[in-house]
Amino acid sequence: MVEWLKLVDKARSRSIWMLMYCTGCGAMELPPAMTSRFDMERFGIMPMATPRQADVILVTGYVTKKTLKRIIYAYEQMPAPKWVVSHGSCPINGGVYWDSHATVNRLDLFLPVDLYVAGCMPRAEANMKMFTELMDMIAKGEARGWEEYVKNRDYYKENQRKLFGYDLVFTDGRSAL
């Protein structure tokens, strides 16, 4: 059983499908990581079109209150195990938009972030480092943000409620998780 789980973790680490939630300028450095110069598909990493198909949500840029709602909806639609990467200074500590009335300075108050990539913006080399790091963490079974989100649901939901002023639920009335 343990062997089997190791195999599954290995498979998960070699087939990461991402949802690129390109909220800001940080997405600019992803195309070089995708195309022939760095070619992330050799690690099995691919961009995906919808949250349902994705394993990783990549938040690349400043997070406004309005987009945060969409990010949370997208995150909760993803099938577990799933991971969040906070990409660039803006979602880590606010970056150059730290005193804006519209942005959220720390993404990890609202979603369980597994990996941070610092930089404004992180270059393609940093992106590749981020991917290999994430692969290692997944293969070792260390990236368990999706379990944290279920375990500390009250904490995350409370933070979300404080920001938005109401509970986020799916539009069809189901609670989000």
Place this chain on the structure above:
Amino acid sequence: MNTATVVGTASMGAKFLGALVLTLKVLIYLFLMVMIGLFLMGIYRKFTARVQYRVGPPIWQPYIDVIKLLSKKDAATKNWVFDLGVIMGLGGPLALLLFLPLDTIVGLNFHTKGDLILILYLAVVGPLGFALAASVGASPWGAIGVGRALSMMLGYELPFILGLLAVVAKDGTLLLQKVSAAQSMWNPAGWHYFQWPLILAAIGAHIALQGVMSEKPFDQAIAPHEIASGIMVEFGGKYLGMMLLMKAASLMAELGLFAVFFLGGTTAWDTIVKIFALFIIAISFDAVLGRFRPDQAFTVLWKWPTIIALLGLLLTVFA
């Protein structure tokens, strides 16, 4: 206990054992076919990457993807129709595979019963199943994808069936076994593909085959950059894994059918070789072509392949 009952139970036991062996053989056969189909998809990804001047994923990448998808923890289902649609989608191509001569690989002989009418009915079960599931999914992108998939189906079925009908008219049989018996196995001159006037029907059907496999330029239904992967938009986790398996099985089924009708596929091994050859041709076009708009694709499919295949059919029947 008299002897009659003993004989009765013995033959019951033998029958049961026979049924068990048959079931096992069918399962092994379908498993093998899906594995070969996944291998084809691995070739596809490597090939496309090399054309784009990239290293590309390892050739066993689709196996890793399937393991990952099937090991996902939650499955976002809608209702039982959604599940049923997915099962239909996987079952259709698997059932179709049973009636192709590929089944000699484990010594089955269902293919002797395979005829064109049955196969044409089974061929639409898979796409219809997934269209059903996608429309239950209630995503607007899914609805657009279903609309495109069904209109494309109308587009490519006509030239494809016209091409197959020309072969039927030439050989005077609907049975797949007799169609392959009318050709030679390895000598290309004995294939329907290179015989006048059947070559016209073959070319028409071959262009339509690109649509049957939904490779470019006819991949409107799953256009990821336009409509967020269309009919696949609501499929995640295990459902997406099933969809990959369905894609693998239907690749084998569609290419196998073409190989039997035009390239003299008679046994499992030569058919598999021909499937690989056909697939390489298909993905070479896929790698360098763009995507038609849905209306353009429909017009193209009902114009050129249809006219060519119809010409082939008419020349076969009347000349």
